[in-house]
Structure formats: structure tokens, C-alpha cells
Amino acid sequence: MSEKDANPSAKDALVGGSLFGRWEKLRGREGTVVGITAILVAVFPYLFARAPVVSGILQGYQSLATLILIWGIFAIGFDLLLGYTGLLSFGHAAFWGGAAYAAGIVAKNVSGDPIVMVVSGTLFAVLLAWVLGFLSLRRGGIYFSILTLAFAQMFYYMAASPLAFLTNGENGLTGVEVGSFLGVIHLESDIPSVGGMLLGTWLYAFVGVFFVGAVAVAYRILNSPYGMVFRAIRENEQRAEFVGLNVWRYKLMAFIISGAFAGIAGSLFTIHGAYVPLQSLFWTESGDIVVMTVLGGAGSMFGPVLGVGLYLYIENIVSTIQALTIPFTDIVLIRDFGFYWHLLLGLVFVVVVWVVPDGLWGILNRLRELAVEFGSKAAERLRSRSKGGGR
């Protein structure tokens, strides 16, 4: 490359560098985070389910996009507890499933208005989290996890038979009729014109608003005194107590806040499916949210959402692959490939936790750091070269 060529490209690199610097400053701001989330939420179903080529490769579909956002809300709230406060709850199915049932029962007996469903489901989850947190947080570490698991299983068995007159027992809560939003918009119908091309259904838009709201609230919590106190409790609980903080009440608040997120998600799950499976209270749901959060990266804001995406993608799309072939050929590598999706998920989980303990988000972060390092080195090299050229 001649010196003449190097000069303009050095200029470009410098402009790029300052743009990058500006971006690094903006990156942490609340407005930027929420704005970018909103944009991603808006284009996600298009890319996933409708865009040419991309969606063809991904094989995504609209209702899975909605489901990913719903579980995403759950995971963001769960990570406030697991990743930030360092409390491993193994009973969050109680809040997810409890809210789902509460929303469904309210829809059947009181009002099918989606807002009423979300509010009542979330309120139920918050009250339940308050009580279960109050009881479970008496003990620390593994005992806390076991207590949450035991309480959640109690709710599963209660829903299965003693409360079957309310929950419809083993069959799950059927016949939930979700009313129209504000009395005019049917959530399952498509949005007209460009909005429809991007978002798809009104239901997705409805869930999307809650998702962006959840991100905004969670981000604010992390930047509030609570965010700092939660991490302090995770790092050194005893010290937090001995600087004069009421650790117990902060832990209870972390538990209730994460219960509220699970409640919003659970209520939306009922609206999404117009049905509540008994499974939603089972302990495996509690396990799923732990796996999703850790897979994505516990202790990061967006990591758990990535974990949710990968988990649900493998569960719903990879599992439908009949035979794994070498691309563009008919050579079959593994027959009934989809049948082994649990195994695949387990392998992915083990590899991620082994190689990058901070999960998928950790991988992205490392790539970003590499890019920054590479970028600054390249800019420096070009700068020194352009200085030489000026002489």
C-alpha cells in the first residue's frame, strides 16, 4: 500500500474511532439501552419469521418470537435474584405458573381484559413471592434453594388435585378466553401494513411493550442503590450486614422483584396460549429458568435473554429437524436428529459453562473487547503511518 492510499484511510479510521468513542459513551445510558431494545424487539419477528433468506435459514415463526420475549421477561427478573444478588431459587415455577393460573382464573370468572389479566397475575405472584420469600430466606445457601423447591412443588400438587375445581387439575386450565385490548383490538389478529410486516400480531406488540418496560425497569434497578446493594450481598453478605444494611429485607425485596417479573411473564404466557398447562407449576420449569439464565450469562442484563432464545430455539426448532444432513447435499449424518434435542441442549450447556462461565453474553463481551483492541491498534498504526507520510 502506498503512502497516498494510507492517508485517506487513516482519516477514515480516526473518524471511525471518534464515532466509536462516542458510541462507547452512549452505550451505558438508559435511553440508549431502552431505545436499542425497542428497535431490536421491533425487527426481531421480521428477521426471525418473515425476512427473505434469514428466516429461511432460521426457520423461525411468529408465536415462538412472542414466547421468547415472554420467557425473556422471566429470565431478566430471575437474573436480578440469581446473577446479581447471588440467590439460587429453585422454585420460581410457583410465581410463573401461579401468575399464569391467576390470570387464567380471573379471565374465566371476572374479566378477560388482557390488562386486568396481567395486573391480577402479577399481583398474585408478588404476594406469593412475599410469603415464600419470607419463609425461604430464613435459611441461606442450599437450604434456601431446597425450601423454594419444596414450596413450589406444594403448589404443583395443590393445583393438581385439591384445587382442581379452580385449576381443572391434570388437564390444565382450558377455555381461557382472552378479551380484546381496550375493547377494540383482538390480540391474535395481525397488525396492518408496515407494523404487521415487522411485528406481526398485536399480541407480539402487547408482549413487546412489556418486554421493553421490563428492560427499562430492570436497568433502572441495577443503576439504583439496589443494584449496588444486591451485588454487595452477592459478594460478601456478612460485610453488607456489618456496614449497617438490613441484608434480610434487601434479599426479600430481590425475591419479590424477581417474583413480579415472573408474574408478568406468567400472565402473558396465559394470554399467549389461552391455556395454562399444569406443567407450568412443575419443578422442571424452575430448572429451565436456571439453565436459561446461566446459559446466557448470569449477572448480565441481556445475557439471560440470549439464553432463553437459544434454549427455546433448540427446544422448538432444532427438535423438529428430521435428519441432519450436510448442507446442500442429501448425505444424512444423524437420523431423527431432533429427537436428541435435550442431549444437544445439555452439550451446549456444558460446553458454554466450561469454556465461558459468564455464558453467551460473556462470549459477546470478549468479542467486543477484541474488536476494540484491534480497532485501537489499527487506528494507532494508521496514525503513526500518516505522521510518517506528512514528513
Place this chain on the structure above:
Amino acid sequence: MTLLETENLVKEFGGLVATDDVNLTVEEDERVSIIGPNGAGKSTLINLITRRLDPTSGDIRFKGESIVGLEPHQVVQRGVSKSFQTASIFPDLTVRENAEIAALASERGAFGFEFLKHRDSLSDVHGVARDTLDSVGLLDRADTVATDLPYGDKRRLEIGIALASDPDLLLMDEPTAGMSPEETKSTVELIEQVKRDHGLTFVLVEHDMEIVFSISDRIVVLSRGGIIAEGTPDEIRGNEAVQEAYLGGVEL
């Protein structure tokens, strides 16, 4: 004014009497050191005062009110702060955040509902944290992650956290344990500077006699859980019982 007093304080672990009928008083503006051989019950006494342990019998009063029955964080809120024997810090938080946690507790109380309030608006907390880091000489390292500090600085931060709680009484459990001679020297300077600047009342548990004799107004000697002597450094130095029982007759 009497800041802290323990009355017939007893702590038994099974059959072992770790604290034996201790009557200790600490006046305001006084620097008291507690010394004694290993197993004399120094740490137990500190842990009783900070409410980490429940006494078997007896009473502990701070500013005239009994603190037996309070939670540890409530004792801190009353004005008793403790620096730990090991660097008990928040390793993955920055040095500034470490100080801010303590400042938050002292400025805004043990608990609040401000989970939707941005931290940037807590200017009082930031102010206290900055002043504290300045006084322990860590302000220029405020953005360092605490775990990356050298050991001596971690111990400084440990003392900083205790100071940021804005205590009326500071309990220091072997602040120089495990330190190199240089680190020990700078920690002693730090303690003396804190004593000058903040006019703080403190109780020091320490093995290093040089430190004890240089910074204490009064020394309390514990042996087998009970107080065997107390007095000014000169009195303790000349006390034969102490030399015999505890120092083994070594000339000081």
C-alpha cells in the same frame, strides 16, 4: 461520657468460658486496646459487642442503651462499626462502590425503597464515599476493582469501609495482621491520622505491642476470658502481674 459498657458479660461455648464476667467501659474520645494471649477471648468480646454472637448472660450498653437483642446492622446504625481481621471487602465491586455501600447505609439507613431512583442522584452518598477514600489514600484508585488491589491497600479499604459507616465507635480487629513491616507502618500512620482528623473513639485488638503502646490511651489485658489488668500504657508496662501472666516476664 461513657460510650460503651459491658456489664458482667459472659459467653460460654459448651463448657468453655470464652468471656468471663467482663466489665469493660469505653469513654468518648478514648483509644482503648485489648491485648491478651491467643485464646484470651479478644475476638469473642468484639463479636459479642457487634452482635455477631449472643452473650450467655450480662448486658452491653451503647450510649446508655442496651444493644443486646439488636441485629448486627442495627448496632452499626447506632454507631458501632467494625473493621475485620481479614480484608473483608466486596471483591468484584470497584473501590468507590465499596465505600459507597457503607456510605449508603450511614446516609440512607439500613433499608429503603429507592429501587427506581438512579444512583447518580445520591450526592450525599457520593460525597461521604469520596471523603473517606481520600482520608485512607485510595481516592486515586477509586475505579479499580477491589480484588486487584495489593493486600495492604485491601486492608486500607477495609478500614475505609468501616469509616464510611460514620461510626461513633470503631472496633478494629488486628488491623495489621498479615502485613509487611512497611504496610504495618503505613497502617499505623493511617490510624493515627484518623484519630487526629475524625477524633474517633476506637477499640483496638492487636498483637503488635509496639502499636498498642504507641496509640492507646488505655490498655485492657484479657486472659482466659477475664480482665486481669487495665490502665495506661505506662501502668501496664510496669504491671508485674501482666508481665508474669501474659508477657512471660519479658522486659518491655
